[in-house]
Amino acid sequence: MNCVDSLYGCDQDESRKTLPGRYSPAAFEHKIPDDVLASSNATLQIRDLAKVYQTAAGTVNALRGINLDFQRGEMVAIVGPSGSGKSTLLNLIGVLDRPSSGEVSIEGIPVSSLNDSEQALVRNQLIGFVFQSYNLIHRSTVINNVALPGMISHRNRRQLLDRARKLLSIMGIADKSHCRPSQLSGGQQQRVAIARSLINDPPIILADEPTGNLDSSTGQEVFDLLCTLTRQLNRTVIMVTHNLELSQLVDRAVYLRDGMVEREIRN
Numbered sequence: 001m002n003c004v005d006s007l008y009g010c011d012q013d014e015s016r017k018t019l020p021g022r023y024s025p026a027a028f029e030h031k032i033p034d035d036v037l038a039s040s041n042a043t044l045q046i047r048d049l050a051k052v053y054q055t056a057a058g059t060v061n062a063l064r065g066i067n068l069d070f071q072r073g074e075m076v077a078i079v080g081p082s083g084s085g086k087s088t089l090l091n092l093i094g095v096l097d098r099p100s101s102g103e104v105s106i107e108g109i110p111v112s113s114l115n116d117s118e119q120a121l122v123r124n125q126l127i128g129f130v131f132q133s134y135n136l137i138h139r140s141t142v143i144n145n146v147a148l149p150g151m152i153s154h155r156n157r158r159q160l161l162d163r164a165r166k167l168l169s170i171m172g173i174a175d176k177s178h179c180r181p182s183q184l185s186g187g188q189q190q191r192v193a194i195a196r197s198l199i200n201d202p203p204i205i206l207a208d209e210p211t212g213n214l215d216s217s218t219g220q221e222v223f224d225l226l227c228t229l230t231r232q233l234n235r236t237v238i239m240v241t242h243n244l245e246l247s248q249l250v251d252r253a254v255y256l257r258d259g260m261v262e263r264e265i266r267n
């Protein structure tokens, strides 16, 4: 049993089905349109995704017909020049915003069409978020920050804290559990954020410039950690980055330009 298996104490996919408070995709089965459920094993499907912003200066076509599939265990970088639509795409995958047209499906659930409370559930249960600026709660301890997404979904507190402890140990910062985030270095804070992203065991981790605030060696360590953990857990990691070196170390790099996929490169 490796260190990641010890989080579960058993086969990972088996334990995912039985984790307390686990979101059940079956709850939304009646909402899935046939044309969205294409024959694909992808954990995440994006179909004809478009986003139009209306501004005082006029209409901005931020995304113009994006089609992408993401598999389990795949690490993908989204790259492209400023304004090409990277953040808009990540926000739509993360169900933080709604598309103007098209659909995002996660594990067969067409998440863009869900109502607000269903989308909140999807964000909590199916997606882990890692941000450039860590987004930790500074008045809470490190361990409570990690456990927070599980508390929101009303999971057993003792089990959550136990899992948070194990995650922090894997991140190499178990001794920081009762510190406040402000007492940690940037790299340590990002490790806390990665642990938090894994607490609800989501199939997808979205990372927005996860190494953007770190020096290159700390950034590389955080990247390696994210990479190793997510591979061992067989999760899908989608990372927006301006760092072209990192984009060559992932499985696939998707290049956006003017709101469209310009090219995809498999490394």
Ligand SMILES: Nc1ncnc2c1ncn2[C@@H]1O[C@H](COP(=O)(O)OP(=O)(O)OP(=O)(O)O)[C@@H](O)[C@H]1O
Pocket: 053, 054, 055, 060, 061, 062, 080, 081, 082, 083, 084, 085, 086, 087, 088, 089
């Ligand atoms: N809330 C908004 N309202 C209006 N226009 C927006 C909004 N958000 C983004 N845009 C526009 O949509 C386009 C895509 O922006 P987006 O932030 O997705 O690009 P990006 O590739 O992430 O850029 P960067 O690398 O600079 O972060 C840009 O033209 C931007 O000005």
